[in-house]
Structures are given as C-alpha cells and as structure tokens.
Amino acid sequence: MKMSLVRPLLTRRGFSTSSGNLVASVLFERLPVVIPKIDPVVYAFQEFSFRWRQQYQRRYPDEFLDKSDARGKGDYQIDYVPAPRITEADKSNDRRSLQRALDRRLYLLLYGNAYGAPSGKPVWHFPEKVYESEETMRKCAESALKSVLGDLSNTYFVGNAPMAHMVVQPTKDQSGSTSYKRFFFKSQVIAKNEFNIGKCEDFVWVTKDELMEYFPEQAEFLNKMIIS
Amino acid sequence: MLRLLKPKPIPSGHHLIQRCAVSGTAKGKAKIKAGQALKRSRITTKKPGSESKPGGPTGSREKQERERLYEQCLQAPTPLRYLTQKQREREAEREKLGLISKERQREIDMMKKKNEKYKVSEKPTIIGTPGLDYVSLGLVDVEKLPKYELTVEDGRRLAKEYSRVLMRKHRARQAAESTLLRLKKEAIEALPEGLREAALVPDLSPFPVNRFMATLTPPIQGYIDQVREAANKISGMEKIRMLPRKKPVILFVSTLEWDCYLQFACME
Numbered sequence: 001m002k003m004s005l006v007r008p009l010l011t012r013r014g015f016s017t018s019s020g021n022l023v024a025s026v027l028f029e030r031l032p033v034v035i036p037k038i039d040p041v042v043y044a045f046q047e048f049s050f051r052w053r054q055q056y057q058r059r060y061p062d063e064f065l066d067k068s069d070a071r072g073k074g075d076y077q078i079d080y081v082p083a084p085r086i087t088e089a090d091k092s093n094d095r096r097s098l099q100r101a102l103d104r105r106l107y108l109l110l111y112g113n114a115y116g117a118p119s120g121k122p123v124w125h126f127p128e129k130v131y132e133s134e135e136t137m138r139k140c141a142e143s144a145l146k147s148v149l150g151d152l153s154n155t156y157f158v159g160n161a162p163m164a165h166m167v168v169q170p171t172k173d174q175s176g177s178t179s180y181k182r183f184f185f186k187s188q189v190i191a192k193n194e195f196n197i198g199k200c201e202d203f204v205w206v207t208k209d210e211l212m213e214y215f216p217e218q219a220e221f222l223n224k225m226i227i228s
Numbered sequence: 229m230l231r232l233l234k235p236k237p238i239p240s241g242h243h244l245i246q247r248c249a250v251s252g253t254a255k256g257k258a259k260i261k262a263g264q265a266l267k268r269s270r271i272t273t274k275k276p277g278s279e280s281k282p283g284g285p286t287g288s289r290e291k292q293e294r295e296r297l298y299e300q301c302l303q304a305p306t307p308l309r310y311l312t313q314k315q316r317e318r319e320a321e322r323e324k325l326g327l328i329s330k331e332r333q334r335e336i337d338m339m340k341k342k343n344e345k346y347k348v349s350e351k352p353t354i355i356g357t358p359g360l361d362y363v364s365l366g367l368v369d370v371e372k373l374p375k376y377e378l379t380v381e382d383g384r385r386l387a388k389e390y391s392r393v394l395m396r397k398h399r400a401r402q403a404a405e406s407t408l409l410r411l412k413k414e415a416i417e418a419l420p421e422g423l424r425e426a427a428l429v430p431d432l433s434p435f436p437v438n439r440f441m442a443t444l445t446p447p448i449q450g451y452i453d454q455v456r457e458a459a460n461k462i463s464g465m466e467k468i469r470m471l472p473r474k475k476p477v478i479l480f481v482s483t484l485e486w487d488c489y490l491q492f493a494c495m496e
Contacts, residue, residue, distance in 0.1 A: 033446050035442050040372040040373045043362060044373045044374050047373075048376060055306070055378070056306050061297065083447070085367075136423060138427070160429050163408070163411065191438045227401075
C-alpha cells in the first residue's frame with residue numbers, strides 16, 4: 001500500500017539503482033592524417049616479391065611506355081614538394097597543436113575543475129558533464145563537448161551507446177560524496193585543424209602513451225579502452 | 229546417392245563450335261610455351277605488292293616504324309625465362325653439345341647489354357614513383373631491413389617472417405577490438421533503465437562525408453588555391469604547359485594482360 005503512495009513521487013526517469021550520479025565524458029579524438037611507419041620485415045618481403053616478379057616481366061620499348069604520358073586537355077597537375085611528415089609542432093613538442101604526431105590518434109585533455117575531484121583543485125580530465133534530466137546520455141555528452149568547443153559542426157559522435165564506463169569510488173579526503181559512474185563517449189574530429197578550447201585553464205592533444213602519464217592509476221583501464 | 233539433374237538450357241548454335249575459354253577462339257591443339265608470342269598476334273606484312281602505299285616512301289617508312297614497334301612489343305623479352313627443371317636440364321645438355329637455342333642466345337645478348345632495364349636487379353630497387361616511395365619518405369628504416377639474395381630459400385624465409393609479423397599484429401588487433409566490444413556491452417548494462425533503451429537504439433544517421441582518409445603525406449596548406457589559380461590562368465590558352473608527372477621506372481603488369489591488350493591495340 002505504501003508503494004502506491006510512494007510511486008507518484010518518483011520522477012519519470014526513475015533510477016532503479018540508488019547510488020549516485022552519472023557523468024558523461026567525451027573521448028574526443030583526431031584520426032591519423034598520415035599512414036603509419038612500415039615494419040622493415042614487411043617491406044623487405046614486398047621488395048623481394050617485387051624484384052622476383054620483375055625478373056620475369058617483359059621489357060617493353062621506351063617509346064611505347066612514353067605513350068602513356070600523353071595528356072588530355074582537362075588534366076591539370078602542379079608539381080609539388082610533398083609536405084614533411086614530421087611537422088614543426090613535432091619538433092617543438094607543442095602539445096596544444098593538432099599537427100603533432102600525424103600518424104597517430106590524438107585525444108583531448110582539459111586541465112581544470114572536474115566533477116569528483118577535490119573541489120577547487122584543477123586536475124587533468126576528459127571533457128565531462130554531470131547527467132541532469134536530458135533524454136539520452138549521448139545528448140549529455142554532446143552538451144559537454146559543446147560547452148568546451150563552442151559548436152559541434154566539426155565533430156562526429158560514434159553511435160548512441162557509451163564506449164566504456166568506470167565506477168569511481170570516493171577517496172578518503174572527500175568524505176560525504178557517493179560513488180558515481182563515468183561513461184565515455186567516442187567522438188571524432190572532422191575536417192578542422194585547430195580548435196578554440198574554452199572553459200578550462202589548459203588543454204592538450206596527446207597520444208596514447210602520453211595519456212598514460214596523465215592518468216597513472218587508471219593505466220590498465222585506459223589501455224583496454226584505447227587501442228592505439 | 230541421389231544425383232540432382234539440372235534442367236538443360238535450350239541449346240543455341242554457339243556450343244556447336246568449341247570455343248576456348250580464354251581467347252574466345254576455336255580450340256587449338258598446339259602447346260603454347262610460356263613467353264612465346266601468341267599465334268594470332270603475328271602481323272603479316274607480306275602482302276604481294278597489290279596494295280598501294282599511301283604518300284609514297286615516307287608513308288611506308290612510318291608504317292615500317294609502327295610495325296617495328298609492334299614487333300618489339302609483341303616479342304618483348306624477359307631477363308629470366310621461366311623454365312621447368314626438365315627444360316633446364318635439356319638446355320644444359322644442349323649447351324654442352326654446343327647447340328644454343330634462340331631464346332638462350334637472346335638471354336645471353338641481353339645480359340651483355342649495358343642498359344639497366346634488361347638485367348636482373350642486383351641492389352634493392354625503388355618501388356613506385358621515385359619521389360613518393362616509402363624509402364625516401366622515411367616510412368621504412370633502411371638500416372633495419374634484413375639482408376637477402378634473390379633465391380627461393382631466402383624468399384621462403386622472408387615470407388615466413390612476414391607472415392609471422394602480420395599475424396601477430398592481426399591477432400593483437402582482434403583481441404583489442406573484442407575488448408572494446410566487451411567494455412561497450414558492460415557500459416550499456418551499467419546504464420539505468422530508460423537510458424539503456426536509448427543507448428541501444430542503433431544510430432543510422434549517415435557518416436560524415438568529409439572524413440579524410442590517412443594519406444601518404446600530409447595535406448599542403450594553400451595547394452587548392454594554387455591549382456585553381458593555375459587552372460584559371462591556363463584555361464585561356466590552347467596548349468597547356470604540362471609539367472611532367474614523375475614517371476614510374478618499371479611498370480607492374482603481367483604478361484598475360486599485356487598480350488591481350490596488345491592484340492586489340494594492333495588490330496586497328
């Protein structure tokens with residue numbers, strides 16, 4: 001009988017679990033711009049097979065091969081010097097620029113006030129937002145990223161579901177706060193070279209190895225969540 | 229065992245003349261040796277003078293040039309011939325007797341030539357266009373490459389290492405991807421009820437079309453503007469000043485494809 005009285009008091013989105021809040025955080029990544037380095041063993045085999053095949057290939061007269069150079073009218077091509085794969089940002093190790101480490105993925109990290117950190121002290125964290133009654137967690141994550149970037153025209157959220165989750169237990173210093181769950185959503189940079197990151201004191205774009213330095217306790221979890 | 233009978237199609241006239249599957253011609257019985265010119269590709273220039281030559285002697289010289297080019301292409305040599313063990317032994321025995329076949333003679337002449345193209349390459353060669361290949365772009369550490377000769381055993385060793393490395397990478401990748409899927413499943417289960425259903429809805433909105441694929445070299449700032457400028461300048465002129473594209477040193481083609489192509493090209 002008490003149940004029928006209690007029921008209308010529960011909100012529409014009734015949580016079945018009682019413990020604490022949900023936090024949506026965003027793993028904002030820039031995909032590699034250049035193909036990665038090739039293993040010497042792989043290249044050696046490809047070279048061997050190329051030379052082996054070339055032994056048995058027919059040698060055609062040069063004038064015949066030159067006929068392929070004839071061009072139609074609309075075919076334009078400017079001679080260019082290919083841009084170097086190691087950019088200046090690589091040499092100066094400028095972690096704020098997106099032109100670093102072009103053959104790897106880069107992830108965004110913010111330095112500022114995060115949910116669940118001891119209040120007032122800035123920490124390195126992913127862009128995140130506490131879940132208040134929005135429709136889905138993905139929308140919550142989108143608003144988190146929006147508050148950091150300004151607008152979402154150059155991002156792409158991969159799917160409606162979160163990528164991974166962790167249950168964060170309160171440490172001894174923050175007595176009184178409950179444990180909460182943090183859900184990670186994956187989103188990718190589309191067609192933009194620099195971003196104005198607001199709402200934090202500092203930001204970095206890091207590769208996976210550098211990411212491990214920023215989060216020493218969660219290294220194992222991050223290793224599973226991020227492939228490369 | 230029951231054998232299922234397929235209903236036979238209504239026979240047309242085509243099956244009455246047997247056609248070879250590859251060349252589409254009537255099946256010939258003669259054995260064609262590898263690397264030999266195909267039978268139908270001989271150009272008979274021995275017309276008995278009844279044909280009037282256009283433009284007098286110059287016309288015939290051009291024609292002769294063309295015919296010479298075709299002959300060279302159709303009889304294009306390979307530095308190494310593919311011989312079975314039996315053929316090799318036979319050749320060796322004949323050489324002991326002092327008889328050298330035409331092909332063997334050709335091979336010997338080619339080896340004596342100075343041109344790099346006609347020889348089997350001794351040093352590691354560049355694959356692809358000279359400026360934009362893996363070695364010059366720094367994609368491969370040339371010092372770490374294993375040393376090898378062009379023999380079958382070395383080839384087998386290299387192939388084994390190649391397979392080992394790639395399979396290891398593949399397995400690691402598969403394991404990582406299954407971990408990702410597992411984490412995703414757990415995350416979805418950890419969501420409360422209403423949010424979980426929302427998360428389980430598949431997102432069928434189309435992928436962004438301007439997602440760039442990883443390329444060999446990074447994009448050059450301001451390249452598009454240069455191209456557009458050049459195109460605008462040039463579109464007035466009749467003849468385009470073409471800058472030569474970097475030509476590949478050796479083309480990768482297989483002999484079969486080239487022979488078929490040449491058959492068509494020569495039958496103008």
